[in-house]
Every structure is written in C-alpha cells, then in structure tokens.
Amino acid sequence: MQYISFAIGQLVRNAKHGWTAQIMTLFTVMLSVLIFSFFFLIYTNMQKASSRLGNELRLIVYLEDEVPVNFRAEFQKKITNFEDVEDIVFISQEDAFARLKKQLGNDNDVLEGLDASFLPYSVEIYPNKNLKSLARIKEFSDYLAGLPGATKVQYGQEWIERFGYFISLLRIIVVLSGALLILTTVFMVSYTIRLTLESRQEELEILRFLGATNSYIRGPVIIEGFLLGVFGTLSGLAALLFLYEWIKIHFSGPGFMNLFELSFLPGSTIFIIFTMSLLLCTSGSMLSIRKYLKL
Amino acid sequence: MNDTYSSTPLIDIVKVSKVYPPNIMALDNISLAIGRGEMVFLTGASGAGKTTLLKMLCFLEYPTKGIIEQDKKDVSKLSATDLQLMRQQIGVAYQDFKLLPKHTVYQNIALAMEVRYENPVKIKKRVLKLLNELGLSDKVHTPTNKLSRGEQQRVCLARACANRPVLLLADEPTGNLDSDSTAKVMTLLNKLHDAGTTLLIATHDEKIYQNTDHRIINIENGKLQELLKVKLDF
Numbered sequence: 001m002q003y004i005s006f007a008i009g010q011l012v013r014n015a016k017h018g019w020t021a022q023i024m025t026l027f028t029v030m031l032s033v034l035i036f037s038f039f040f041l042i043y044t045n046m047q048k049a050s051s052r053l054g055n056e057l058r059l060i061v062y063l064e065d066e067v068p069v070n071f072r073a074e075f076q077k078k079i080t081n082f083e084d085v086e087d088i089v090f091i092s093q094e095d096a097f098a099r100l101k102k103q104l105g106n107d108n109d110v111l112e113g114l115d116a117s118f119l120p121y122s123v124e125i126y127p128n129k130n131l132k133s134l135a136r137i138k139e140f141s142d143y144l145a146g147l148p149g150a151t152k153v154q155y156g157q158e159w160i161e162r163f164g165y166f167i168s169l170l171r172i173i174v175v176l177s178g179a180l181l182i183l184t185t186v187f188m189v190s191y192t193i194r195l196t197l198e199s200r201q202e203e204l205e206i207l208r209f210l211g212a213t214n215s216y217i218r219g220p221v222i223i224e225g226f227l228l229g230v231f232g233t234l235s236g237l238a239a240l241l242f243l244y245e246w247i248k249i250h251f252s253g254p255g256f257m258n259l260f261e262l263s264f265l266p267g268s269t270i271f272i273i274f275t276m277s278l279l280l281c282t283s284g285s286m287l288s289i290r291k292y293l294k295l
Numbered sequence: 296m297n298d299t300y301s302s303t304p305l306i307d308i309v310k311v312s313k314v315y316p317p318n319i320m321a322l323d324n325i326s327l328a329i330g331r332g333e334m335v336f337l338t339g340a341s342g343a344g345k346t347t348l349l350k351m352l353c354f355l356e357y358p359t360k361g362i363i364e365q366d367k368k369d370v371s372k373l374s375a376t377d378l379q380l381m382r383q384q385i386g387v388a389y390q391d392f393k394l395l396p397k398h399t400v401y402q403n404i405a406l407a408m409e410v411r412y413e414n415p416v417k418i419k420k421r422v423l424k425l426l427n428e429l430g431l432s433d434k435v436h437t438p439t440n441k442l443s444r445g446e447q448q449r450v451c452l453a454r455a456c457a458n459r460p461v462l463l464l465a466d467e468p469t470g471n472l473d474s475d476s477t478a479k480v481m482t483l484l485n486k487l488h489d490a491g492t493t494l495l496i497a498t499h500d501e502k503i504y505q506n507t508d509h510r511i512i513n514i515e516n517g518k519l520q521e522l523l524k525v526k527l528d529f
Contacts, residue, residue: 006409206393209353210454211382212410214375 003219010220011227018196022228025192029185029232029281034239036174036181037273041244041265043170048263050167051129057137059155061144063121066092075147079125082143083136087126093119120151134164182280185232189225189284197221197292204292214293218286225285226278233277237270303367304328305462305493306352311361313347313517321347323517324361329495334488336504337497339514345497346390348514349464352495353387354378365462383411386455386492390466392447396440400431400450403439407457425453428483430476444471452480456487463487465496469503477503 015022067075067090076088091099097116101108127140137155145153197204207217244264265273306329313322322344329335337345350356351363354370363370365381373381386407394403401422408418426432429449439447448471455463465484469477481503488494498504504511513520 003412005415006412009409203395206395207406207410209355209382209387209393210407210410211379211384213379216410216412 003215006216007219007223011223014196014200014220014224017199018192021192021195022224025188025228026232026235028188029228029277030235030239032181032184033233033236033273033277034243036177037237037240037265038243039170039174039177040269040273041240043167043174044265044269045262046167046170048261050163057127057155057160059125059127059137059141059144059153061123061125061147061150062152062154063123063149064151065149066090066121067123067149075123078147079123079144083127083140085125085127086129087124089124089126091122091124093117093121096120096122134161181277185229185277185280186284186287189228189281190288192228193221193225193285194288196224197288201292217293218289221285221289222282225281225283228285229278229281232281233274236277237274240265303331305331305333305366306495307362307364307367308348309362309364311351311358311363313344313351313356314359320517322351322358325514325517325519326361327512327519329493332488332491332493334484334494334507334509335496336507336509336511337495337514338499338504338511339497339520341499343514344517345514346466347517349387349466349495349497352462353385353464354382383458384461386458386460386463388448388452388455388463388465388468390470392439392451394439394447394451394454397438399436399438400426400442401435403450404454404457407454411458413458421457422453425456425483428486429453429479445473445476448472449476449480452483456483459487459490460492462493462495465494465498467498467500468496469498469500474502 072090079085079088093116096119097111100119101111104110125144127137137160138157141153141155141157144150204217241264244262248262306327308325308327310324310326311322312320312324314320325344325348337348339345347356351358351370352365354373357371368377368381370378370381395406398406404422404425405418408421423432423435426435429452431446431449431453434442434446434450439450442450448468452465452468455465463484468484469480472480477500484494484496496503
C-alpha cells in the first residue's frame, strides 16, 4: 500500500514535468489501436459475409445427356471421390424448365410454345461448409469439368474470386496494421518514457545515492506505461465504436452495406486487443527503464 | 558524548589507493579503521583526497587497490540489492549538495525516507523536526533552487540525517554557514552521534573540531599524514 502511494506520488510528479509528451503518446496509442481495430472490424465482417456466401455456394455441372438413374450412384461416387459434399441434385430438362418459368414469374409467357429440350441437363453440387478456400473450389470445379459428359461448370467464379482477393487483401492490411500497432506502441511509449527519464536523470542519480531499490525506480515508470496503455486503448476503442455507429447510420439501407450485416467486434476480441495493447505499452516502458537500473 | 565505541570497526580501510586517469594518485595506500558510533574529523587541504575517501565510503567510487570493508563486508563484492540496502543506512551530506532544484525542501528531505518506504506520517514528523532544528521551518515548501547556499547545505544535511543513519558522511557541512547556523548543524550532528551514528566529517573549518575529544585525521596528498588524537579502544 505504502509502495503504491509513493509510486502514484512519483507518477503525478512525472506527469507534471512531461505532460505534453505523454499526451502525444496517448494520442499515438489511440490512433494505432483505432487503425488496427478498424481494419480488423472490416475483416471480421467480410469474413462473416464470406462464410454466408460460402453457405450458399453451389457448383452447377452442365451435361450433354441426362445421367441414367442406374448410373447416378456411380456418378455421385465420382464426385465424392474428390471432395465430400453436402448434397448432389440431378436436374432434368423439365425441372430446369419449371425453375426458369418460376423465376420469370409474370413474364413466363415468353416460354410459351417452347418445350424443355432447349435447356441442358445439369447436376447441382452443394459442397461442404468447410470448402472455403478459393483454390480448392477451383480445383473442384476443374475436376468436375473433367467428368464424363460434363460440358461446363459454373459457380459464380468472377464474383467469388474477386471477393476472395478482397478478403486476402484485407488480411494483409490487418497483419500490417497489427505490426504497425506493435511497432508504434512499443516505440512511442518507450521513447516518451525515455524522454521523461532523460529529463529526470539527475533525480534518478540522487535516488540511487539514497539507496532507492530497482522496484522503487521501476514502479512508477511501469505504471506510467500501463496507464498510457489503458487510456490510449480505451480512447482508441471508443473512437472505433463511434466510427462504427456513424457507418451504420450513414451506410445502412439498401445498397452495398446491406450485403453484410455489419456487427461490432465481439467482447473477446476487444479484450484481446485491450490486453495486447496494455502488454505492449508496459513492455515499452520496461524497455526504456532498463538502462537506468544499472548501479 | 558517546565515548565508548564498539570493538569491531564499522569501517575498515586496508591499504587503499585510488588512481584517476591518466595517473593522478588521489589516495595512496591508506589504512584506517573507524569504530561503530565513533565521530571522526577528516581534515586536509583542497584536493588532498578527503572527498575521494568519502565517495568510496558511500560507493560512488571504488578503490584502485586495497579493500574497504563496511560492517565486515567487502564493498567491492556487494550485490546490487545489498548495495541499495547499505546506501539506505548511510547518510551523505555532499559538498555539491545534490538536491533536486525544482523540488521543495520538504520533498528533498522526504525522498531519503520514501526510498525506504517509511510511513508518510512518520516522514512528515521527522522532516518538520529536522527543519526546525536547522532553522529552516519557514522554507518547507520552497523549491531548493530558491535557497541560499547556506540553506541548501542545511537541507542537504537534513536529508542525510533523516533516516538516523548508521553512518553519516559529511563533506564540508559548515562550509557556507555563519556561526549561528554552524552551531545548529553541530548540535544536530552531536545529537546523532549521541544516538549511536558513526560520523565522518571532512572539513576545513577548524572551529568545529578545535575543542573536540574526537579523533582528527589529517590527509595530505592522498596520504594519512597525521593522527592528531586517538580515542579508539580496539
């Protein structure tokens, strides 16, 4: 208790001497947390959207002829030889015609006088939910294209590929901004504290002469780094919440954002970001005090 | 006055030399034992080696040759923790004061007790008592850079005495003081001595040791030249 009261006393004295540098550091920590968590927020939302799209993913194999009923099991086996799937549906020309008619709705009169023979036979394959990798989907599609009688395979390649690339790009941004967060936080916190320590060098020297222990000198500095982390991270996360609400208000409604049900970072992620940032700030302050602890 | 000293010396300096680069002999093969509870005056001209000796006794310098033992421990072999603990038991009144200029008189003195995690109430009581004894009661909240040299010197001494140290090293403690303040300082030092503190006072000021019963050691050109009075019984 005594120790904490001395440490806080020291901390207040330090803050009085170097408050400008501390505010700058607080601001840097806040911005780093905001940048990282903002990209992470977008990334997690995109991933959610991607898994929703993944659930709706189906590969359509167009065939020259209908697969006879007694060969269907063998055909299915050929498909599952490559990848386990959730469902395989054989679509006859009549089924396809009925679907088209339904899709056209009130305009289905355009089909009058036509029979189903102009539509191809097809097989719809609903892959397992774990088939998420774009490369694997492509491989699967190529495999299906090689099946006997297959003329074409469709799965919305362009859209899925673009979306996949976008998510990969986001992943890189998240990793980079994470690295930025680590570097700036550790650097800025240790730099600010080093500046404070440089200006207090005379005091530290006198403390040494008076027999101050390492913990007496180290304590307030570590608490300073810790508090910079707490307030910097909380402000960064608060700014993120503000930004999230603003985006929700201004971009909700019909349009692009409606594709995604935008949701905020889960509590566990916020806790991890908070803890990581605190650890970084505290270790930044520990790094800077090391050289001053030598007797 | 405390005239009976412990049979084991608190400080034992054995054949110590200190050479500063390039080849300046500050102390030359000196040996000295100071008993626990003893008060010793160290005299000598400027540059004779008084400050170097004091610096070695508070671990700011280490001997080039020889051994210094404090409380039977070779100071050159102390661990970092032991060194910190030992420093807490030594009060030093530096010649250049080593005060924190922007901190108040109270903060400067309290710092010596804070590093020992003393109770704040005890700290306050002790600091105010010391300031009263040294005639500085009206300067409690004055930053030390606003004080005269004489006042700074007394603050420095108050800080050295704050913890009632086992050993007190004072480098010219009355150098900037008038006779009234000198008397106050000597009263405080004598009080500490009576309470059992071992004192080593480096001084030019003959007045403070003229009529003393304590040992007076003269140092000249890095050598202990003269032992004027001996009162040590071990």
